[in-house]
Amino acid sequence: MTNSYKPISCHFYDKLEELAVKKQKVKIIYLDNELTLETEDLIVDFKTKNKEEFAILSNGLIIRLDKIVEII
DSSP states (O other), X not given: OOOOOOOOOHHHHHHHHHHHHTTOXXXXXXXXXXXXXXXXXXXXXXXXXXXXXXXXXXXXXXXXXXXXXXXX
């Protein structure tokens, strides 16, 4: 169903956390199945489930961290 999780770098995780703490709206480009999608929103939380890490956005969207291509 989904590809196995590939842990992200600590540096990238720190950047995501910093954006969340600053409550800074960001454009996130990410992969969903074979599609490249983008959304613009606030990161409000992070969660880990089955050793996979996710960002939770204020609109309720949950994105697996290793599927994030770029943060603008």
